[in-house]
Amino acid sequence: MRFSLDPDREVPPRELGGILGLYDKPPYRDWLAWWTACWTIFAGLAIAFPTTESARTSSLPRWLDALLAALVFGLLFGVIPAYVRLLVRRRVIRQRRRKDAAAQVPGQPASSVEPLSQGPSHPAPARPPLPVRPPSAPSRPVSLATLDLSSIQRNSVLTEARSSLPYPVARSVRKLQLAGDAREMYDVALRTAETLATVLGITGAAWARHRGVTTEALDKLEVAYVTRGVSQGHWIDVARSMESPLAREEGPVPGMADALRRGKGGSGLLYDLDQLVAEWNRWAHGAGPRNKPEAAERLAETMPHLERALERASFLTEWPWVLIEKSQWRRRERDFLVSASRAMGDHPDFDHMSITTTETLADDIFYILSPTGAIDLTPLVVIRPCPTCHQREVAYADKLDKNKGVSLKTFDRGHVLYEPSLVDEIRTIAHPHGNASDAI
Incomplete structure (x- = not known):
């Protein structure tokens, strides 16, 4: 039973019963998972660190008593309620499916079978022929x-x-x-x-x-x-x-x-x-x-x-996207010879290209080549090493994390990585910074 329930937020979808069929995934968004964890930790700590007035009633080591108490309380107050919730969910889903199935099958007229005429010269058949039921039609035809x-x-x-x-x-x-x-x-x-x-x-x-x-x-x-x-x-x-x-x-x-x-x-x-x-x-x-x-x-x-x-x-x-690789100043021509990768099309290995410009462009930065000049895409789009893919990925700024910096999400796989150096630019994203050369 896995359903995406979240509204349009950049968070992972919630999956009902995604963990052992009992707890929702991710677990931090399931109140019953928190309930189980709290009871387990509370019981373990209560046995592991008793008060001075409490009398010892077991010969087992204290750590083993604490472990058993945590398991028992977690089972009684966490796993069993989760199983009961699972049964309730299954019952609700079965009722919903029966209701949908009843809505999809139109009412059929009762079929009448004429009795077979029995004459003296014709013996009655051993079994009457079964009525042929027409196939049920779906509620909405699928072309x-x-x-x-x-x-x-x-x-x-x-x-x-x-x-x-x-x-x-x-x-x-x-x-x-x-x-x-x-x-x-x-x-x-x-x-x-x-x-x-x-x-x-x-x-x-x-x-x-x-x-x-x-x-x-x-x-x-x-x-x-x-x-x-x-x-x-x-x-x-x-x-x-x-x-x-x-x-x-x-x-x-x-x-x-x-x-x-x-x-x-x-x-x-x-x-x-x-x-x-x-x-x-x-x-x-x-x-x-x-x-x-x-x-x-x-x-x-x-x-x-x-x-x-x-x-x-x-x-x-x-409005082509380009990733600057290297920029070299040409003294005689008084411009820059730029080696770049053209980030257009579906292939992850971008096509190499060379451009000449009088603007100062930074290495390893995405720009849009517009008729009015190179537009810096930082901090909205960057390329960074992805710790999950172990390769460089194109990512966009998703939100600001107070502790880790700017949360970046990769376009291709949706992996999340963090970049503290972009915090100041994200905080002033609505305030213009001038042309591309001013941003460097």
Whole structure:
């Protein structure tokens, strides 16, 4: 019994019965796990450190008495209540499934079987023929088109996104096309939408810092970093707040202003992202698909929004991400020859490239190459060694931890790592710092 119950927060989903079938996973979010731990520790300490007035009633060593007391109290006041809760949950789930099954099978008319005529010249058959019951019909017909996953694997919009969009989005689209079944594909589709919203918001926030633009959404983003963390909604609000500043931009800004502009009837990139966030919230609150056919239906409803969002976000191909490797000053030309890696497409080994610029760019930093100059993505996007993967991963700033620094989450696998050196920049994320050279 494992269900994702959390709202749109950057925390691991809660899995009912994820530990031994009794306790929820992660355990620190299960009150009964805390209850068991408290009783176990309390009983052990009470026996291990008795009061001076208490009389000793056992010949066993005190440490063994404490261990046995901890086990007994943990069993009586922790494991047994957890097992009772498991039985209650199973009963509730069985009742819910029976109710759903009853709702799915329409009422069938009672079948009548005419009695066989028996004449004197015809002996009665030994057994009457059994009535043939019509098969029960599902409550909602599932069309074969929704179960045809090969159309997603061959989708031209997704294939183009894999080869041209920034690495985090392209990598997620690759996972979507390689998913093995409808349920996995549904989950990855929601993750892809989350990554796309994050990249759009990061692009807007980085451009705003680069151009000295401030908005109310950026102020809320700054507050979210130092409180509960950043969600999809924050990133979409940041992207939405960039529509007016981009429309007033004097220099050419490829495609972003047009993509953020609403179409007829409220349609557009932001509308599709809002629909995808609504579907994400349904899944996160426990209303996700329960089986593969239902996942296929939900996927058929979700994919049009995701395809349109990826297609309308194709302007990001004109905002390439590059990772600076080495910058060399050329005295005669009075510019820099920069060796960089182009972080576009789904392959983790970025393509090498060389650029010349008069701007001072820092090594090992991600930049967006825009027509108005190189936009520093730090502290929103960085590359750091991942202690879990044992390799360098592209990560984005997720929230601020008071003790460990900035919590970074890798785009590819969602691993968490910490970077104390980014704290000051995250705390002032809504305040512009000038152009790229000023940030170094």
